[in-house]
Amino acid sequence: METIILNHIDLDQDDRLIKAARVLKDNGTVVFPTETVYGLGANALDEKAIAKIYKAKGRPSDNPLIVHVASEKQVDDLVEEVPIRAKQIMEAFWPGPLTIILKKNPDISDVVTGGLDTIAIRMPSNKIALKIIEHSGLPIAAPSANISGRPSPTQEEHVIKDLDGRVDMIVCGGKTVFGLESTVLDLTTSPALILRPGSITLDDIKRVINDVTMDPGLNEKMKDHVKPRSPGMKYTHYSPDAEVILFEGKENAISEAIKDQLIHLPSHLKIGILATEEMALEYLKEADNIITLGKRSEPGDIGAMLFKALRDFDELGVDIILAEGIEAVGVGEAVMNRLRKAASNIIRV
Numbered sequence: 364m365e366t367i368i369l370n371h372i373d374l375d376q377d378d379r380l381i382k383a384a385r386v387l388k389d390n391g392t393v394v395f396p397t398e399t400v401y402g403l404g405a406n407a408l409d410e411k412a413i414a415k416i417y418k419a420k421g422r423p424s425d426n427p428l429i430v431h432v433a434s435e436k437q438v439d440d441l442v443e444e445v446p447i448r449a450k451q452i453m454e455a456f457w458p459g460p461l462t463i464i465l466k467k468n469p470d471i472s473d474v475v476t477g478g479l480d481t482i483a484i485r486m487p488s489n490k491i492a493l494k495i496i497e498h499s500g501l502p503i504a505a506p507s508a509n510i511s512g513r514p515s516p517t518q519e520e521h522v523i524k525d526l527d528g529r530v531d532m533i534v535c536g537g538k539t540v541f542g543l544e545s546t547v548l549d550l551t552t553s554p555a556l557i558l559r560p561g562s563i564t565l566d567d568i569k570r571v572i573n574d575v576t577m578d579p580g581l582n583e584k585m586k587d588h589v590k591p592r593s594p595g596m597k598y599t600h601y602s603p604d605a606e607v608i609l610f611e612g613k614e615n616a617i618s619e620a621i622k623d624q625l626i627h628l629p630s631h632l633k634i635g636i637l638a639t640e641e642m643a644l645e646y647l648k649e650a651d652n653i654i655t656l657g658k659r660s661e662p663g664d665i666g667a668m669l670f671k672a673l674r675d676f677d678e679l680g681v682d683i684i685l686a687e688g689i690e691a692v693g694v695g696e697a698v699m700n701r702l703r704k705a706a707s708n709i710i711r712v
């Protein structure tokens with residue numbers, strides 16, 4: 364299929380955003396930027412349109428999609444009811460990088476929700492995304508715009524690499540701001556559960572509703588016989604071509620362990636190192652193929668760079684990535700969640 368690529372979109376170009384909305388109204392697929400990662404959008408009310416998303420991504424169809432809206436009013440038709448705490452959460456965090464799970468309106472197709480009786484909804488804050496959704500007048504289902512299992516795309520080059528020729532249109536909008544997918548908050552349970560950590564943290568949410576906690580199963584690798592609450596959790600994720608080995612523990616112990624691996628791994632393998640600025644400057648000055656993400660104290664910066672770095676290692680052609688873990692608090696929780704999923708081996712030192 365030929366993909367139309369709209370370059371250098373700016374917000375005054377309403378005619379181009381209307382064109383993108385037209386494709387969605389015609390049940391086609393449009394990739395657009397959001398503040399988290401790029402999304403692969405289609406009409407959430409049309410099963411054939413949704414099928415195109417799964418096909419383009421190569422995504423298993425029991426993995427449900429997030430439905431994107433441009434106004435709170437659009438939520439009413441998607442759900443059974445909007446409970447008070449959902450209203451409070453929307454008021455506090457929308458538009459923005461937070462997805463809520465509510466009981467779905469039975470009229471919404473199981474194809475969108477992977478057969479669940481709940482639905483994931485979010486209002487992005489990216490203006491291009493909002494305008495396209497608004498012009499379409501539709502709820503837009505949109506998973507991250509990567510081939511299933513690959514790191515989520517945080518800039519248009521990533522999208523073009525994965526999806527050119529597989530979708531009807533790609534709307535370019537530069538780099539995304541947060542670089543990690545939205546926080547997913549299940550509001551059908553008591554306490555409410557964070558199913559996927561993101562840039563909006565547990566503490567942020569606690570300031571609005573008291574009764575909320577991290578999903579206890581979050582960082583476990585899913586066992587086959589356990590039915591995961593969020594079906595996306597059981598699939599491998601964010602995997603670059605290289606194998607990721609993640610190190611967790613004290614900074615100097617991690618640096619020793621990485622140096623040790625550099626000496627002992629077979630010499631025909633090309634090794635990449637993913638590290639904080641501190642680690643790179645203090646301990647690993649001599650290392651080749653090192654990509655630094657930001658300061659340890661700024662997990663938000665690290666999150667913004669993480670998926671790009673994983674893709675950059677593939678461009679470098681490394682076989683193995685030795686990744687420095689950071690403290691899993693605040694946005695660091697989201698960073699470590701993604702790194703643990705990308706890793707085939709976690710070494711605690």
Ligand code: TXA
Nearest residue numbers: 399401402427428481482483506507544545593594595
């Ligand atoms: O930031 C984001 O959320 C991006 C941008 C494009 O908005 N979207 C995104 O979508 O990350 P996706 O499809 O890659 O991830 C959606 C996650 C999956 O882990 C999925 O299993 C979970 O949300 N999910 C969707 N509907 C659910 C539901 N009804 N119950 C539990 N988990 C659900």
Ligand code: MG
Nearest residue numbers: 506507515544
């Ligand atoms: Mg995804």
